Amino acid sequence: MGVVSHPQVIALDTNLLVYAHRSGVTEHASARRAIERASEDPRGWGVALPTVAEFWMNVTHPAATGGPSTSKQAGDFLHSILVEGPGTVWMPREPFWTRCIQLASDLNVRGLRIFDLQIGLIAFDNGATEMWTHDRDFAGLPGLRVHDPL
Numbered sequence: 021m022g023v024v025s026h027p028q029v030i031a032l033d034t035n036l037l038v039y040a041h042r043s044g045v046t047e048h049a050s051a052r053r054a055i056e057r058a059s060e061d062p063r064g065w066g067v068a069l070p071t072v073a074e075f076w077m078n079v080t081h082p083a084a085t086g087g088p089s090t091s092k093q094a095g096d097f098l099h100s101i102l103v104e105g106p107g108t109v110w111m112p113r114e115p116f117w118t119r120c121i122q123l124a125s126d127l128n129v130r131g132l133r134i135f136d137l138q139i140g141l142i143a144f145d146n147g148a149t150e151m152w153t154h155d156r157d158f159a160g161l162p163g164l165r166v167h168d169p170l
Contacts, residue, residue: 030058030065031143032107033136033153034074036169037067041079041097044086047154047170054152054169059106066108068142070135072098110146112138123161133159140164 032055039051058065075098079089089097101107120141123129129137136159140151144164151158152169160166 029063029149031148031151037075050170068139113145
């Protein structure tokens with residue numbers, strides 16, 4: 021896992037990792053290119069810790085489109101981009117949960133969108149200014165621009 025030595029400005033959302041991993045989906049090639057672009061960007065990139073768990077949940081789920089990935093396949097993919105590659109995994113900053121709940125209330129975040137908010141907040145706290153996602157309904161927060169690289 022990379023060490024944050026300078027502000028990272030690009031955050032990748034779970035869906036880009038899932039698409040880049042799953043060769044049978046329409047968005048596969050575009051998502052791989054997006055990760056390559058982020059990897060070549062001198063500003064750097066990373067993912068929030070919950071993104072790793074959400075990726076794992078999606079690709080290893082028994083009902084995953086195209087069948088579930090094995091633990092080895094999912095782990096190898098993450099290792100290739102986050103250990104061998106230039107990606108960084110960002111941890112929550114304290115007092116995370118109180119800030120997240122306050123933002124959820126202030127921004128009227130409901131239901132599953134809380135997962136987007138936590139990913140966005142962790143990314144923002146670690147220096148991200150852009151969230152790359154293919155989710156049209158991503159729950160953004162002030163100061164974090166949402167961009168669809170596909």
